[in-house]
Amino acid sequence: GIQVEQSPPDLILQEGANSTLRCNFSDSVNNLQWFHQNPWGQLINLFYIPSGTKQNGRLSATTVATERYSLLYISSSQTTDSGVYFCAVVSGGGADGLTFGKGTHLIIQP
Amino acid sequence: DAGITQSPRHKVTETGTPVTLRCHQTENHRYMYWYRQDPGHGLRLIHYSYGVKDTDKGEVSDGYSVSRSKTEDFLLTLESATSSQTSVYFCAISGLAGSSYEQYFGPGTRLTVT
Numbered sequence: 001g002i003q004v005e006q007s008p009p010d011l012i013l014q015e016g017a018n019s020t021l022r023c024n025f026s027d028s029v030n031n032l033q034w035f036h037q038n039p040w041g042q043l044i045n046l047f048y049i050p051s052g053t054k055q056n057g058r059l060s061a062t063t064v065a066t067e068r069y070s071l072l073y074i075s076s077s078q079t080t081d082s083g084v085y086f087c088a089v090v091s092g093g094g095a096d097g098l099t100f101g102k103g104t105h106l107i108i109q110p
Numbered sequence: 111d112a113g114i115t116q117s118p119r120h121k122v123t124e125t126g127t128p129v130t131l132r133c134h135q136t137e138n139h140r141y142m143y144w145y146r147q148d149p150g151h152g153l154r155l156i157h158y159s160y161g162v163k164d165t166d167k168g169e170v171s172d173g174y175s176v177s178r179s180k181t182e183d184f185l186l187t188l189e190s191a192t193s194s195q196t197s198v199y200f201c202a203i204s205g206l207a208g209s210s211y212e213q214y215f216g217p218g219t220r221l222t223v224t
Contacts, residue, residue, distance in 0.1 A: 001169070004152075031211050041198065043215040086152055094211040095141045095160060095204065097168050100152025 002027045002091040006101035013077055014109055021072040021104045023087030031090035032063050033098065034072050038083045046072070046085075077108045113137045114216035116201050122222045129188040131219050133201030135181075140205035142184040143213065144168075144176065146197040153200060159184055191223045 003026040013019055023032075034046040047054050047061040049070065054061055058078075063070040074081055084105050088098035113136035123129050133142060140161055145153040145168075155168030157176040165176050173195060177185045188195055201216040 033212065041218055045214060048210055048212040097143050097155035097158050098213060102152050
């Protein structure tokens with residue numbers, strides 16, 4: 001099956017810093033999503049981005065499907081950005097289940 | 111809020127007992143999924159459903175069964191719970207008519223098997 005690798009696995013930043021999280025995948029994808037899992041365990045949808053670039057406030061994402069990677073940018077980090085960021089993909093039919101990476105654990109210090 | 115509820119939210123059970131987790135949606139999404147999350151892993155797919163009475167196995171389906179008799183409900187059953195099934199279980203939905211395949215997740219059920 002498809003492999004999803006996220007980097008870095010851990011990241012500690014000061015409030016106000018910018019960061020880039022990377023997701024590499026081993027095969028072509030139909031779907032790609034970015035999630036934020038907050039400290040209470042809730043999974044929050046950030047982006048649905050099988051290709052192209054999207055922005056939502058301080059967050060933006062870019063997927064280069066032909067090169068099999070996606071990037072999540074977080075600017076002007078806030079402590080509420082802390083948590084785990086997951087990249088997940090579907091390589092088969094669009095309605096198939098997601099394959100998740102192991103996540104990037106982000107800690108924003110005040 | 112995608113209108114997904116899971117019940118129970120927390121459960122402690124003993125090895126060998128049957129357990130059923132429920133996922134309920136109010137959004138009329140066609141597709142529903144069950145995942146489990148364990149420390150050091152992302153989420154892994156257990157089973158999914160393309161519609162009423164139409165289900166398929168995921169990556170980690172051994173020891174689990176599912177049923178979907180109504181669009182809004184997707185049940186996950188552990189026929190005889192084992193300690194290795196201690197995990198957090200998430201339900202997801204996608205496929206609202208005319209929309210993308212973006213998946214939305216429920217709040218999760220924390221299951222402990224003693």
